[in-house]
Amino acid sequence: MKIEYEHLNVILQKFKANPYKIFKVNTIHTGYIRDFLVKEGDEVKGPSGKWLEKPGTSLFVLEREKNLKTIRAHINGWVQNLRTDLLNRFVEAEETILEIKHPLSQQEIISEILLSALYLVKAPETAKYVLSPGLAAKIEKEGLHKVKIKKGDELLIMTFMKRETPIFFEEDGVFLIYNIYFKPFQLIERGQPLIGLCPEEQLPYLEKIVSRIREEWPL
Amino acid sequence: MKEKILIANRGEIALRIMEACKDLGIDYVVIYTKEDVESLHVRYAKEKYRICDYRDMNDLLAVADESGCTAVHPGYGFLSENFRFARRVVKRSRPLIFVGPSWEAIRDLGNKLFMKKLAKDLGIPVIPGTTEPVYNEIEAELKAEELLEELASLGIQKPSLLVKAVAGGGGMGIEEVKSLEELRPTFRKIKAYAKRLFGDEGVIIEGKIPVFQHLEVQLLGSKHGEYVHFGTRNCTIQSPHKQKRIEIAPGFSSQETYSFDPNKVEKEIIDYSIKLAKAFNYDSVGTWEWLVTPDGKYYLMEVNTRIQVENEISAKISFIRNKQVNLIKEQIRVAFGEKLGYSQKDIEFKGTSIEYRLIAEDTKRGFIPLSGTITKFSWPEVPWLTMRTHVPQDKPYTIPTQFDPNLALAIVYGENFEEAKKRGLTLLDQVIIEGVTPDGKELETNLSFLKEKTEFLYKFLEA
Numbered sequence: 001m002k003i004e005y006e007h008l009n010v011i012l013q014k015f016k017a018n019p020y021k022i023f024k025v026n027t028i029h030t031g032y033i034r035d036f037l038v039k040e041g042d043e044v045k046g047p048s049g050k051w052l053e054k055p056g057t058s059l060f061v062l063e064r065e066k067n068l069k070t071i072r073a074h075i076n077g078w079v080q081n082l083r084t085d086l087l088n089r090f091v092e093a094e095e096t097i098l099e100i101k102h103p104l105s106q107q108e109i110i111s112e113i114l115l116s117a118l119y120l121v122k123a124p125e126t127a128k129y130v131l132s133p134g135l136a137a138k139i140e141k142e143g144l145h146k147v148k149i150k151k152g153d154e155l156l157i158m159t160f161m162k163r164e165t166p167i168f169f170e171e172d173g174v175f176l177i178y179n180i181y182f183k184p185f186q187l188i189e190r191g192q193p194l195i196g197l198c199p200e201e202q203l204p205y206l207e208k209i210v211s212r213i214r215e216e217w218p219l
Numbered sequence: 220m221k222e223k224i225l226i227a228n229r230g231e232i233a234l235r236i237m238e239a240c241k242d243l244g245i246d247y248v249v250i251y252t253k254e255d256v257e258s259l260h261v262r263y264a265k266e267k268y269r270i271c272d273y274r275d276m277n278d279l280l281a282v283a284d285e286s287g288c289t290a291v292h293p294g295y296g297f298l299s300e301n302f303r304f305a306r307r308v309v310k311r312s313r314p315l316i317f318v319g320p321s322w323e324a325i326r327d328l329g330n331k332l333f334m335k336k337l338a339k340d341l342g343i344p345v346i347p348g349t350t351e352p353v354y355n356e357i358e359a360e361l362k363a364e365e366l367l368e369e370l371a372s373l374g375i376q377k378p379s380l381l382v383k384a385v386a387g388g389g390g391m392g393i394e395e396v397k398s399l400e401e402l403r404p405t406f407r408k409i410k411a412y413a414k415r416l417f418g419d420e421g422v423i424i425e426g427k428i429p430v431f432q433h434l435e436v437q438l439l440g441s442k443h444g445e446y447v448h449f450g451t452r453n454c455t456i457q458s459p460h461k462q463k464r465i466e467i468a469p470g471f472s473s474q475e476t477y478s479f480d481p482n483k484v485e486k487e488i489i490d491y492s493i494k495l496a497k498a499f500n501y502d503s504v505g506t507w508e509w510l511v512t513p514d515g516k517y518y519l520m521e522v523n524t525r526i527q528v529e530n531e532i533s534a535k536i537s538f539i540r541n542k543q544v545n546l547i548k549e550q551i552r553v554a555f556g557e558k559l560g561y562s563q564k565d566i567e568f569k570g571t572s573i574e575y576r577l578i579a580e581d582t583k584r585g586f587i588p589l590s591g592t593i594t595k596f597s598w599p600e601v602p603w604l605t606m607r608t609h610v611p612q613d614k615p616y617t618i619p620t621q622f623d624p625n626l627a628l629a630i631v632y633g634e635n636f637e638e639a640k641k642r643g644l645t646l647l648d649q650v651i652i653e654g655v656t657p658d659g660k661e662l663e664t665n666l667s668f669l670k671e672k673t674e675f676l677y678k679f680l681e682a
Contacts, residue, residue: 028271029270029275029277029278030268030269030278030282030285064277064281065277065281092268093269093270093271094269125590126590126620160588161621161624162623163391163587164412164416165587187621190620
């Protein structure tokens with residue numbers, strides 16, 4: 001699970017060559033597109049504030065059952081591939097209306113690179129997940145990088161085909177919960193990372209990697 | 220104005236509703252979510268809309284308006300027994316017809332506790348248990364103690380209880396308690412589960428009937444006060460999680476020996492079901508579910524105010540003036556205010572029909588649902604078999620993980636029980652379901668379970 005420094009350089013170069021990620025903005029439900037509030041190339045901001053209480057830039061207005069809903073940006077970036085041809089047309093759910101070209105932040109780069117360094121608990125099925133109540137309470141109390149888990153501990157509850165199935169940790173050794181990669185009850189595709197773990201003794205090594213990325217990729 | 224129905228469901232029931240609409244000459248619109256794009260109900264529909272969720276009322280109604288629908292058929296599951304949805308459909312500024320009973324009937328009969336109370340008032344036997352939701356574990360323990368004594372007084376050896384989520388259904392959120400010591404932890408577990416899954420932590424406690432047969436009465440009421448029944452079904456063969464796997468109609472067999480008069484019991488449960496239906500001016504198809512004990516006692520369990528998955532086995536054995544019935548067509552006709560055009564004396568029952576639910580599940584490991592891709596699915600082309608499925612036969616089909624892994628309903632008909640059973644076993648031998656799990660292993664199905672359990676049809680089983 002360790003990343004060699006040379007390999008880390010390669011990964012960093014790759015991100016430097018293309019430090020963007022494209023996010024599609026789809027309709028969350030059916031309805032009429034009543035207004036576009038941005039233009040092609042506009043810069044947009046995601047939610048901000050300590051508790052993300054300030055909403056993102058307004059993108060477009062969707063009307064359903066006489067209710068107008070303003071769809072806002074969830075991430076910073078620039079608008080591209082705006083579907084202005086859909087104005088005043090009825091659209092289905094999951095229709096792509098625009099894309100946001102998002103510049104990756106230092107924290108996102110760290111998170112992406114750590115995917116190669118951490119032991120990952122991946123989604124065994126395309127399903128909805130929630131941390132087991134005991135583990136969630138511990139993380140809330142002690143914070144990430146401090147909560148330890150071992151073989152047999154209940155990690156997650158998976159809601160799959162209308163059934164709840166507990167997921168237990170099956171590896172030997174003691175690990176620290178380093179990162180959580182999902183939001184509760186969000187649909188996660190099979191194989192996507194859910195939790196990033198690191199063996200207790202490797203925490204200093206990971207911190208070193210993080211410092212190195214911070215040096216290379218300033219805020 | 221020509222009627223047009225929004226089919227607010229997915230999979231095989233959407234296909235059956237499409238077929239009924241075509242037969243009746245009614246236009247229809249189909250909805251689907253992105254996970255269902257490969258389902259046959261999407262392939263065969265001319266007019267279809269992608270929505271965000273089958274449970275999203277606003278999306279359903281937005282599509283109904285956009286496509287000019289005049290009615291909504293909810294199918295089963297999803298919003299079919301949600302009285303708020305039924306009420307909204309008929310009370311909105313552009314009202315639509317709800318293909319189902321009145322929202323008041325859904326509300327009152329769908330509330331297990333209210334229904335139980337009302338049934339008791341009408342002198343209809345119900346399973347001993349709490350008639351109010353229980354939230355407090357001390358109260359739960361007291362009720363449990365009373366119930367165990369009541370069950371013992373009914374002559375039940377080693378009585379036990381079922382702790383259920385009020386808002387649960389389909390076998391979800393139910394645990395057995397064999398002694399008072401187990402009550403509190405189980406109560407806490409179910410309460411937490413109910414809150415997490417249904418947002419309502421109410422719990423009910425019922426006596427467990429240890430040996431039984433699960434019978435259903437199929438009713439149909441119209442808006443003109445007409446009531447008929449389409450006999451009974453026997454749904455005793457279930458998974459350990461109380462989910463039905465094989466159903467057979469009629470509910471009792473003339474070839475079995477009973478310690479009671481099955482005709483008398485059948486007549487009584489039908490009469491009681493109609494009595495309760497009349498109390499609600501029930502005006503659609505509906506199913507009254509009963510437990511029958513080996514000594515001929517019976518208890519009303521619940522009422523399903525919708526078309527049932529297994530409706531077709533009742534239809535297969537019911538003939539009106541020598542013509543086989545289609546209950547979905549009947550449901551649509553009465554929703555549009557038509558008179559039945561026949562009475563009970565016109566309905567004749569002939570033969571036996573068995574339904575097998577073909578499911579991707581691991582029957583050796585707690586019947587866990589399985590995901591994967593179906594690579595081959597075929598069955599014998601014989602006149603006594605009707606296969607209801609949304610799974611394509613001409614290309615691989617990945618089972619969506621958001622829903623039950625039900626693949627098909629195989630409905631078999633025979634002149635009598637022996638013939639239907641023999642044909643059922645032939646089908647189970649000849650049907651081919653091949654597939655792979657996401658790990659590349661062979662996909663399991665419940666075919667061997669169904670085969671083994673066919674021998675237990677019409678038997679009293681231990682719960």
